[in-house]
Amino acid sequence: MKNLVFGIFLILISASSFAQGNGIEEEIKELSKQKWQWMADKDVDKLASLFHDKSKFVHMSGSWKKDRELEIIESGSIWYKNAEVHDVAVETFGKDTVVLWNRITLTAHVRGNDVTTEFTVTEFYQKEGDDWKLLDLTFSSVRDTHEIKH
Helix, strand or coil, X not given: CHHHHHHHHHHHHXXXXXXXXXXXXXXXXXXXXXXXXXXHHCCHHHHHHHEXXXXXXXXXXXXXXXXXXXXXXXXXXXXXXXXXEEEEEEEEECCCEEEEEEEEEEEEEECCEEEEEEEXXXXXXXXXXXXXXXXXXXXXXCCCCCCCCC
């Protein structure tokens, strides 16, 4: 009888951990989706709140920190017009760290031209208090046949 009760307890604990992990994954997927919209809308106030003060951004043309990324978005020197998300994979590390990979087709206005590029974008998030903060966003140029293994 003790073994049965203990077994049920372990199953409940495992199910609870899985549900929490799955809940975090869905929360981060939604947050990432909102981030793409905020970037398209040039909503630097919401992005400033999302981006960690020490966050880094890696693009095809260089790497920089939060203030420069916000300046680029606000000025429109890169206007992230639309990120068509084809696939998303999420890995959680405990309850406070998450890595998300998006495979996207990005339409952006850069140096006076609209350009469309295939990327896999890696996003690192960390929980601070009640809020998730974006620590890193890295664009990797890929072919349209690129797959994210789940």
